[in-house]
Amino acid sequence: MDQAGLTALIQTLAQGLLTGGLYALIGTGLSLIFGVMRVINFAHGDFLAIGMFITLALFRTFDLDPYLSLLVAAPVGFALGFVIQRLVLARLGDRLSEGSMLATLGIGLIISNTLLLTFGAQPQNINVPYATNTFQLGGVQVSIPLLIAGLGTALAIAGLNLLLYRTELGRAIRATAQNPLGAELQGVKTAHIQAIVFGLGVAFAAVAGVLLMPLLYAFPTVGENYTTKAFIVTVLGGLGNLPGAVAGGLVLGVVESLGAYYISNNYRDAYGLVAFLLVLLLRPEGLFGRTVKRV
Amino acid sequence: MRTVTLFTLSLALLGAAQAQGGTIKIGAITSVTGRFAEFGKMQLAGFKVGVEEVNRRGGVLGRKIELVIEDNASDVNKGLAAAERLVNAGVPLVLNEYSSSLVKAQAQYLARQKVPALVFSSSGDDITKPGNDYVFRLNQPATEYARVILNIFRDHKFKTMAVIAGTGAFEKSVADAAQDLAKSYGIQIVEDQRYDKGLTDFRPVLNRIKAKNPDGILMVSYAEDSVALMRQAREVGVKPRLFAGGAAGFALPEFVKDAGSAAENVVTATAWIPQLRYAGTQKLNVELKKALGGQDPSYHAAQAYAGVLAAAEAIRRAGGTDREKVKAALNSLTMQTAFGPVQFKDYEGFRNQNPLAMVAQQVQGGAFVPVYPKTVVPRTLKFER
Numbered sequence: 001m002d003q004a005g006l007t008a009l010i011q012t013l014a015q016g017l018l019t020g021g022l023y024a025l026i027g028t029g030l031s032l033i034f035g036v037m038r039v040i041n042f043a044h045g046d047f048l049a050i051g052m053f054i055t056l057a058l059f060r061t062f063d064l065d066p067y068l069s070l071l072v073a074a075p076v077g078f079a080l081g082f083v084i085q086r087l088v089l090a091r092l093g094d095r096l097s098e099g100s101m102l103a104t105l106g107i108g109l110i111i112s113n114t115l116l117l118t119f120g121a122q123p124q125n126i127n128v129p130y131a132t133n134t135f136q137l138g139g140v141q142v143s144i145p146l147l148i149a150g151l152g153t154a155l156a157i158a159g160l161n162l163l164l165y166r167t168e169l170g171r172a173i174r175a176t177a178q179n180p181l182g183a184e185l186q187g188v189k190t191a192h193i194q195a196i197v198f199g200l201g202v203a204f205a206a207v208a209g210v211l212l213m214p215l216l217y218a219f220p221t222v223g224e225n226y227t228t229k230a231f232i233v234t235v236l237g238g239l240g241n242l243p244g245a246v247a248g249g250l251v252l253g254v255v256e257s258l259g260a261y262y263i264s265n266n267y268r269d270a271y272g273l274v275a276f277l278l279v280l281l282l283r284p285e286g287l288f289g290r291t292v293k294r295v
Numbered sequence: 296m297r298t299v300t301l302f303t304l305s306l307a308l309l310g311a312a313q314a315q316g317g318t319i320k321i322g323a324i325t326s327v328t329g330r331f332a333e334f335g336k337m338q339l340a341g342f343k344v345g346v347e348e349v350n351r352r353g354g355v356l357g358r359k360i361e362l363v364i365e366d367n368a369s370d371v372n373k374g375l376a377a378a379e380r381l382v383n384a385g386v387p388l389v390l391n392e393y394s395s396s397l398v399k400a401q402a403q404y405l406a407r408q409k410v411p412a413l414v415f416s417s418s419g420d421d422i423t424k425p426g427n428d429y430v431f432r433l434n435q436p437a438t439e440y441a442r443v444i445l446n447i448f449r450d451h452k453f454k455t456m457a458v459i460a461g462t463g464a465f466e467k468s469v470a471d472a473a474q475d476l477a478k479s480y481g482i483q484i485v486e487d488q489r490y491d492k493g494l495t496d497f498r499p500v501l502n503r504i505k506a507k508n509p510d511g512i513l514m515v516s517y518a519e520d521s522v523a524l525m526r527q528a529r530e531v532g533v534k535p536r537l538f539a540g541g542a543a544g545f546a547l548p549e550f551v552k553d554a555g556s557a558a559e560n561v562v563t564a565t566a567w568i569p570q571l572r573y574a575g576t577q578k579l580n581v582e583l584k585k586a587l588g589g590q591d592p593s594y595h596a597a598q599a600y601a602g603v604l605a606a607a608e609a610i611r612r613a614g615g616t617d618r619e620k621v622k623a624a625l626n627s628l629t630m631q632t633a634f635g636p637v638q639f640k641d642y643e644g645f646r647n648q649n650p651l652a653m654v655a656q657q658v659q660g661g662a663f664v665p666v667y668p669k670t671v672v673p674r675t676l677k678f679e680r
Contacts, residue, residue, distance in 0.1 A: 004507075007506070015499075121329070123519035132526050132530050141531055261499040261502060265499065
């Protein structure tokens, strides 16, 4: 391999890792929701689309820097998740695990069609001056927005960890995940905790959308692809396993990028699915999962 | 919004209709909605300007003309249904629209029904190569899109090039033509990457191309992909001497707007620009801009305008709306329009194809300027390195 080839390979790896970071962020939200509530959220990608369109709308209306819209998108995502859990999922009672699939599918459809009516089907992007800025090291060039996305992911996941392991709320969340009835008997308001967790998961998806916006264009069904990616990440890492979701995201990003670089671009989505199937066949509990579910 | 425009357009056309033997109805298909709506908007404006011009000059055979516009919803099957509705409506000919994937199916259907199809915008080679007696095309085929870019590469002694193209009919057609031309020009193609619709991350592909460091890169893709490609090309730091686009997405005003500084120095093939020296180009540009509510027209609008003029002229020569006579009239048609000369010839394996060359323009200082050929008073090309 010559120098140029090596540089290209390192660059592909770096981009794969950073893209994987975004997958990790999306997967973490999904995994958290599953770990605590046993709810499979099919609307996850649509919540990401909401984050993207919030960024787009704020940029178009107030010329607001996309990264500042985090301050809007994250709380809006949280509130939306909280309300949806209270209004829809909480009412499913005992039928939560199967009912939640249909409910979240429906919610996803409502979201994507609302976005379609509001913003139209045309892919739209925002043009910020630093969209194509790069960070150079040797011959390797990495996009600044992609780096920021990687950094944002790291911060969000570190923050979630602090919340889970350093706060009273975190203890309550973990207790609810491990044994809802036991937690309830110890005075944890599990219904409230579940709403908070769903809010957090949605907020994570919305934040991922904000971080994606400078890199991608937004269109109403942009989320579909990411819902699939989130599922792959979650299964790779083990359902409900947060560190696993992070590792799974990184693995998926790298596998996709290297596959696209070495084999062919067109099977990009297939590489992830192949990895997904292999894991399901060989390690159903996930690459990093133990048979005991935990958050 | 679009339906409203369409509605007012048909109203305007109806209003213009005189009762003298009724209007002459001409079929037209374009993408009012869906993925290609951006191009559809341009073409609706071109139709409007074309119809107004024909009717202002007294119409055809003493009657006003009117377009029956059907929406293909940017979908192959809906496009076929639209063609079927027009055939059943008894129109003398059908003006056929933008996307090669859609037009190919429609043209075959129309030919089977013995209805002349006048293609004015779609450019896949295989529409007129080998072609059919009933299919005519007034705009340049894909080969020409590739030729104008490859000519620039050859004139500047490029040794190597890379191709990135979508897998749609049009993109494939341009990219394949580039392959053939590169061979005959002695330019080596070091990478040829075809991507499927919906890809958003071109980085791995661009990394591969960066490692090969070609002199030129030819990209053939639709609107949003063009922006993503150029942004990511800057991002991964691939630096050919020239980035070139095979029209489509790259020739749209939105490309410059959305890609911003990433679009600088990109050369693109284009079918028509107002700086061309045919009679009436400037005036046409002004009228199209007015029809678009102040937006700059792309070549798709000029093509639609020329389509209406050619259809009207064919009906005039045929002396009526008999489909066979209209077909015969199209065969012998020669006319000058602000889009360029129109004449349907058989050459180089093409049939009923208007032999028209393309122009090339480059983004300089955030706006398109013509750079090739000599007929457009070209500005000096700027190179990346």
